[in-house]
Amino acid sequence: xxxxxxxxxxxxxxxxxxxxxxxxxxxxxxxxxxxxxxxxxxxxxxxxxxxxxxxxxxxxxxxxxxxxxxxxxxxxxxxxxxxxxxxxxxxxxxxxxxxxxxxxxxxxxxxxxxxxxxxxxxxxxxxxxxxxxxxxxxxxxxxxxxxxxxxxxxxxxxxxxxxxxxxxxxxxxxxxxxxxxxxxxxxxxxxxxxxxxxxxxxxxxxxxxxxxxxxxxxxxxxxxxxxxxxxxxxxxxxxxxxxxxxxxxxxxxxxxxxxxxxxxxxxxxxxxxxxxx
Numbered sequence: 001x002x003x004x005x006x007x008x009x010x011x012x013x014x015x016x017x018x019x020x021x022x023x024x025x026x027x028x029x030x031x032x033x034x035x036x037x038x039x040x041x042x043x044x045x046x047x048x049x050x051x052x053x054x055x056x057x058x059x060x061x062x063x064x065x066x067x068x069x070x071x072x073x074x075x076x077x078x079x080x081x082x083x084x085x086x087x088x089x090x091x092x093x094x095x096x097x098x099x100x101x102x103x104x105x106x107x108x109x110x111x112x113x114x115x116x117x118x119x120x121x122x123x124x125x126x127x128x129x130x131x132x133x134x135x136x137x138x139x140x141x142x143x144x145x146x147x148x149x150x151x152x153x154x155x156x157x158x159x160x161x162x163x164x165x166x167x168x169x170x171x172x173x174x175x176x177x178x179x180x181x182x183x184x185x186x187x188x189x190x191x192x193x194x195x196x197x198x199x200x201x202x203x204x205x206x207x208x209x210x211x212x213x214x215x216x217x218x219x220x221x222x223x224x225x226x227x228x229x230x231x232x233x234x235x236x237x238x239x240x241x242x243x244x245x246x247x248x249x250x251x252x253x254x255x256x257x258x259x260x261x262x263x264x265x266x267x268x269x270x271x272x273x274x275x276x277x
Contacts, residue, residue, distance in 0.1 A: 005074070010041050012060075018063075019040055021059065031043045031044060115155060116180070131271075147227075148171070148212045149213040156214065158193070170193055173199045178196070200223040208231060210238070213240075228277070239254075247264075262276045
C-alpha cells in the first residue's frame with residue numbers, strides 16, 4: 001500500500017533567500033522532499049509524521065522580511081525520482097566543484113560530484129551545504145581521517161575523499177539518507193568512505209582530524225562534547241545548519257571544550273564555522 005503524504009504548496013515573496021531557509025526549517029520538523037518551482041516550493045511530509053501545528057515554529061512564516069502563503073492536501077506517494085529529474089538543476093561552487101545528477105552534462109570542473117538526491121538533504125543547493133563545500137576546498141585533507149556527521153546525500157564525504165582525505169566515516173540517523181549515501185558513494189567510485197546508520201552514539205573510541213557536522217542547532221549543541229572527544233589534537237571542526245544569530249550559543253559551547261573559532265562564512269543569514277582544537 002502506498003504511503004499517504006501531506007503536500008504543502010508554498011508561494012514565497014521574495015523567493016530567495018526565503019525558500020532556502022524554509023526548506024531547511026521544514027526538513028528539521030520532518031518534511032522529506034522538496035520541489036522548487038517558479039513561485040516557491042512544494043514540500044511533502046508523511047501523514048503519520050504530520051500534525052496541525054507542524055508549522056508553528058517556522059521562522060520564515062512569521063518574519064516581516066518575507067510574504068509566504070500556502071495550502072495543503074493529502075496525496076498518494078509521489079514518484080520522487082521523476083520529480084527530481086524535472087526540478088533538480090546542476091550547481092557549481094567557486095568554479096571548482098560541480099554537483100549534478102547523472103542526467104546532467106559534465107562541466108569538467110576540478111571536482112565533479114554526481115548524486116541521485118531523491119529525498120535526502122544535501123544537494124548543494126542549500127546555503128549550508130554550499131558553505132561547507134567552500135570550507136573543505138580551503139583545507140589540506142591529504143591522508144586526513146574525516147567524519148561527516150548527518151551526511152544526508154554523502155556529498156561532503158565524497159568531496160573530502162576527492163580532495164585527498166582517507167579514511168572517511170559518514171553517518172546519518174535517517175535510513176533513507178543512509179541508503180542514498182551508499183548509492184552516491186558507489187556512483188562516485190569512492191573507495192575510502194564507510195557509511196553508517198545511527199547517531200553520535202556510534203562515535204565510541206573513534207579519532208578524527210576533521211569533523212563535519214551540517215545539522216540543526218539543537219542537535220549540534222547536544223553532541224558537540226561527543227565530537228570534541230573524538231577530535232585529534234590540532235583537529236578541525238566544521239559546523240553549519242544554523243543562523244548568524246545562533247553563533248554566540250555555538251561559540252560558547254565550543255569554547256567550553258577549548259576550541260577556537262578560526263573562520264566564518266555567511267550566506268543569506270546562514271553561517272558555517274571552522275573551529276580548531
